[in-house]
Amino acid sequence: MKAVSIRLDNISKTFLHRVKGRVVAVNRVNLTVEPGELLTFLGPSGCGKTTTLRMVAGFENPDEGRIFIDETDVTHLMVNRRNLGFVFQNYALFPHLSIYENIAYGLRVKGIPGAAMEQAVGGVLKLVGLEGYEHQFPNQLSGGEQQRVALARAIVIEPQVLLFDEPLSNLDAKLRVHTRSEIRHLQKNLHITSIYVTHDQEEAMAISDRIVVMNKGEIIQVGTAEALYFHPNCEFVAKFIGKINAMSAEVLGTENDKATVQIFGKNFRLSGVPDGVVAGEKQKVFVRPELVKLSNQTGPGRLTAVVTERTFLGEKIEYALKIHGHDLNATAYDPLQRGTFAPGQEVAVEFVETGIQILK
């Protein structure tokens, strides 16, 4: 089956909240999901990601704008006509039906004959590793198993579109990592256009082709995990995807998209500087903790900081530092090779120059 595209054209949705009054949940969102792509909506709770997903599903109707699946306008089509698979956060298994009947439900609706249905159900049960569970009931299954039933039930109808609403948030950490790679494999093999909602940035980075970062009902940035991590377009994205240090710098001079800045009294030459950065002004600059290098070689001409806290995490050590009265975080990998530092110790600090960014 040919994969389809999904297009959101300027959709908006407003809710009436009991305390806050009129709340704009989704504000003029435009977006295209490419055929076969797995796209993730990522954002803090209340950012509108679930509402947007539910509008694609047809559980909610947008107040404005149009939704296209395979270039067909489905804005006013009821959910049961959209041919999609939905995986709920709480799985929403039918408690009165066996696992077999749960999965067969959509096939029965479509009027698939008995033999073909049995084959299809058996097939997906095998795919999700639940053979032999046909006659169990949802409440007899563990959370992870229920999750896989929900997935099997969604894909068995061969939907054009797969939608996931935080499907892993009720699982424990280990199972979450395992299941997300299963979902990823399944989605790639079946080549079904998918939208995935999560508030967990690691999950989003692991599973997606592209990530849509949302905040307050608006799309902030769309891109691959790498693009968002290395080239965030604003402070919000930089802080939401991974960790980042914000520091104050003085701009000494600019030239095209290059600039010379002074951070903690030391000069750095930055490239890829956005417009509007003017010489002689203060400017916030950002650097990821793993691009803050620590060493024993303190001395003149080097930046010096004091370790205030040290957190050992196995493959890495996270340090909290004080530098010129400011807080700074650094992450050091490979502790055996590079040696470690103790709280109270003075260390030399180096910034990887290409990693320092100025953001809007």
Added chain:
Amino acid sequence: MPPPSSPHRNGWPLRGVFRDPALFLSVAVIWALLALFIVYPLSKILVMTFERGGHFSLANVVEILSAKNQLRAFWNSLLLGTLVGLSGTALGFLFAFTAVRSNLSKGWVRFLDASIILPLISPPFTTAIAMIFSFGPRGLLTYHLLGIKNFNVYGLHSTLFAETITYFPIAYLTLKAILAGIDPNVEDMAFSLGSSRWRVFRTVTLPLTVPGLANSFLLLFAASLADFATPLILAGNSFPVLPTEAYLQITGLFDLKSGSVLSFALLVPAFIVFVLQRYWVSRRYYVTITGKTGAQTQIKSVSPWARWLLLTACLAIATFVLYFYVLLFYASVVMAFGANYQLTLKHYRVVFTEGFKAIHDTLIIACFGMLAGGLYGVVVGYLVAKKDFISRQVLEVVSMINYSLPGTIVGIAYLVAFNDRPIMITGTALILIACYVFRYGATGIRTTVAILQQIDPTIEEASYSLGAGTGTTFRRITIPLVLPALFTGLGVVFIRSMTAISATIFIVSINWVLITVRILEKMTEMEIGVAAAFSIFVIVVVFIVIVAISLVLRLFRQPGAPDVSNILGG
């Protein structure tokens, strides 16, 4: 110093009781009361039924039930109960589905809630009286409006109709809770798999409601089986049922033995219902699957036109119910309903002069019953839910017996048991109060148990960990949490004391007159204006009490605090 306790040596079950003398004492007192007021009367009925010449024998049962009329009464009772169960559940489902599954505005839902209040709080025979006013020989609808001269209001059809109107609110409350508990995501899921609305209803919503439907059917079946007053007014000679037959045997022919056997015949189906409800239906409720419910969703169960259709049907029925009560009120303020429609207050004058003793007696009994019953409910509920002692489960089941049995059986059992030595309390207020306490106090027990079971044990542990002792924890944590249950218990006993008839009719005496009994007397004496005025009086009093209690309950805004509907449904 007590010896160090070891879990392995706790083999002797009475040990806990002896270690805690207060517990031992309270359990002993409760058991003594239960034995006296529940077990003893019932055993008397069984003895009366199965004893002949000092031996066990089925002769009484065979003899009395082989009488043609009695056997017919038995089957009629089952038929009526089944039909009321079916029609009441259907009507209740219509209302409940409309209220919670069709996206009505809050105002409409509140209206539906309000429209079922009147049948719930009235004495169970007010509908029957209104039926006579509306469809009787000089009925407003049949005689005056439609001009039908010989419409027969007596028989199965009108008994069924009146009982359906009287009891469908119970089905509504039961089913509304079930329907509201269905996770909308489950329905959404079915939609996303391609189901139409009708298919979602048929394959998801309805199957998930089945346990509730079964429960509601059983509740209504039992209510109809126990209903004495409606058939007395409406069934007529052509349709005898067990409670009325037993009443005629006892008060008409002073035949206690026949009465016992007939009430035993009633006991068999009632017991089956009790067992089915307790051990079958309650296990079939579907547990909501783990995980927090997803985003709130718009319920899409019905299309707009279906919604208006449902609402119209509900409105029609609600209007009809309201019409009954307007009619009842109207009958209480005219000279002679059916003949002279001049407005008058003379019926109310009768109520407050000649009828004052009934009001006075009823209120005294209701007040004492309320205090004793409320306390009884909380104490037994606390013991059952929080304390571990031998015979705990048996005690819980026994405490529910009188509540679950048809009132006719309880009334006859009390009559048979307390009419003679060693305990002769027939004719006193005590027998009436005891009857109410051990019958309706059960609601207080259930509410207390429900509340206490919802309280996580860690809440009390948290209090201990903050340095509070057992006494302080009980006073500061347990009692405030249980108070709503106490008020619910008080309310139920009071209201039922005002409206009950099926058990009371057998144990009233000239010393203590009850309003409900006076209403029935007035109905048979054809003083229907006074009967109507008395009914309105009871409804007003009960309504005031309900409002007061719901205001008190509103003060306790803690999770798990019972809703006022607990009182009504109980």
